[in-house]
Amino acid sequence: MNTLRAILFTFVAAALCGTGIVFAQSTGSGLAGAYLLRPVGARAIGLGGAYTAIANEPTGLFYNPAFSAFLPDRPQISLMTSPLEFGRTHASVVYAQSIGSQWGISAGMNSFYNGSFQATNAQGSSLGNFSNQQYDIVLGGSWRNDFFAVGANAKYLIDALTGSGSTGKTFAFDFGAKVNLIDILTFGMAIQNIGGRYDWNSITGSKDIIPFTIRAGVATEIGINQEEYVVRSTIRGEPETIQLPSTQYVLLGLDAVYNQHDKSPTLVLGAEYSPMALLAVRVGGAVFGEKSGQNKFLPLTQWGGGLSVKPTIEAIPFLFSVEYAISGDAVSGSGVAHHISLIMQF
Numbered sequence: 001m002n003t004l005r006a007i008l009f010t011f012v013a014a015a016l017c018g019t020g021i022v023f024a025q026s027t028g029s030g031l032a033g034a035y036l037l038r039p040v041g042a043r044a045i046g047l048g049g050a051y052t053a054i055a056n057e058p059t060g061l062f063y064n065p066a067f068s069a070f071l072p073d074r075p076q077i078s079l080m081t082s083p084l085e086f087g088r089t090h091a092s093v094v095y096a097q098s099i100g101s102q103w104g105i106s107a108g109m110n111s112f113y114n115g116s117f118q119a120t121n122a123q124g125s126s127l128g129n130f131s132n133q134q135y136d137i138v139l140g141g142s143w144r145n146d147f148f149a150v151g152a153n154a155k156y157l158i159d160a161l162t163g164s165g166s167t168g169k170t171f172a173f174d175f176g177a178k179v180n181l182i183d184i185l186t187f188g189m190a191i192q193n194i195g196g197r198y199d200w201n202s203i204t205g206s207k208d209i210i211p212f213t214i215r216a217g218v219a220t221e222i223g224i225n226q227e228e229y230v231v232r233s234t235i236r237g238e239p240e241t242i243q244l245p246s247t248q249y250v251l252l253g254l255d256a257v258y259n260q261h262d263k264s265p266t267l268v269l270g271a272e273y274s275p276m277a278l279l280a281v282r283v284g285g286a287v288f289g290e291k292s293g294q295n296k297f298l299p300l301t302q303w304g305g306g307l308s309v310k311p312t313i314e315a316i317p318f319l320f321s322v323e324y325a326i327s328g329d330a331v332s333g334s335g336v337a338h339h340i341s342l343i344m345q346f
Contacts, residue, residue, distance in 0.1 A: 032168075032198050032208035033157060035112035035134050037259060039304070040092050041080055042323035042341035046306025047270030048284025050253035052217035053178065053188035054270075057343050058094035061106045061140050063215070064176040064190045065151030068096045068104025069144035072345065078108075080341040085332035087115025090339075096140075104142040104151070111135035119163065130163035140174075148179040157210070159198055168198030172210060181218075189216040211260030217253060224248035247277040253284070263290050268302065280308040303328050306339075319345040 041059030044051040051063045058078035060067030075097045082090035094108030114132035121127055135158055142151030153174035160167045176190030196210030223246030251272040258265040270284030285303030289295065306325030321343045329337035 031211065031261065033134065033159070033193070033196065033210040035090070036110075036136070036193060036210070037213070038090060038112070039302075039327075040090075040110055041078060042306055042325040042339045043282070043308065043343075045304045045327050045339050046282040046284065046323070046325035047253055047272060048268045048286065048304045049257070049302055050217060050219075050255040050268040050270030050284050052176075052190060052215045052253075052255050053186045053219035054217075054251065054253045055178070055188065058096040058106065058108065059092065059341070061094050061096060061108050061138055061153065062092070062110060064178060064188045065106075065140045065153045065174050066142045066144070066149040066176040066178040066188070066190075068106045068140060068151065069098055069102065069142040069149040070178065071096055071098045071104055073098045073100070075346045076344065077346075078341060078343045080339060082337060082339040084329060084337055085334070087113075088331075089113045102144055104140075104144070104149075106138075106140040106142075106153075108138050109135060110138070128163055130161060132159070132161055134159045136172075138174075144178075146180075148177060150177045151175070153192075155193075157196060157198070166200060166202050168200045168208065170196050170198050170210065172196030184220050184222070186219050187217070188219070190214075213260070214258045214265075215255055217255035219251065219253040221246075222250045222252075224250070247274065249274050251282075263293075264295055265289070266299075266301065270304075278310055280310070282306055282308075300328070317346075 039045045039049040040062040043057065044059060044063065055064045055067035056070065058076050059080065075095060078094045080092045084090060090112050092108060092110045094106065096106035098104045112134045116129045116131040119127040119130040136155045138153050138155040140151060140153040142149050155172050157170050157172060158167065172193045172195050174190060174192040179187045181187050192213040193210045194212055198208040198210065200206050225248040226246045253270045255268045256265045257268060266286050266289030268284060269287045270282065272280055272282035274280040283305040286299050286301050288297050289299050289301055291299035291301055304325050304327040306323065308321050308323050310321040323341040323343065325339040327337050327339065328335060
């Protein structure tokens, strides 16, 4: 019990120290590319978006570019779809893996379709049906040693208003790091969408700056049934301890997320529990942040919950997990959204 208390105390203390960097940022303005603020991937959504330090599967590309160096050296692919009300769809596809013992690579696309709508001019005359498609294509790379990793993403963003002929395009960059503070505690930090500015092909040639995002977080995994055994080294003859991964565990993540136009960062807490190798359940949400112009505890401006099912089927030549999440969606009439992801490792 004392060990568990020490773990939790260290976890919270490190989180508060890490988020101090985020609180130092000033508030800016700009809402272009707002879809980039939506969490990606059913697992991360189920954790409320607290994924900066956890990021250990392909959709980590959208949270921390340093993630890929810690992945296995086998290709992984993640697919996500989120069918939303009013004809909207949020979808992503990502590939990632480590290369050798120190490098990682990743590539993906994140898209948001806003559905079709009837457009009119200033006089109220119909201009026909328009639709809005926003997406970004991302290439990432990372490097690591035994204690930390650093990474960067380059992304190409397109915002197309189909039917009007108007299109905005830009490049932007992400930078991130992951640090193993101690064996059970990981710190992650990333700054996203640096340099993004939509250049529109309209008559006015207008430009829209994409707001940057700074995120910092800590995560810890507490193994419940962790096993280890001792073998003798074939080289020096000395005993070596081999630890087996826990199939039962509790995972905690705490993120501070600051968007350029926010008055203050939002603190997001997420938790995942795996009672067996086949199943994991999770929940998360905002525990502190701005709501209606004021900072509040438990504003729940973002929240999520979900589960993973990880069957082992010998006839299928790859490992996979099916992820489901439910989250808040202020635009929909029901106030909720549903998300499904498929993660495969070959």
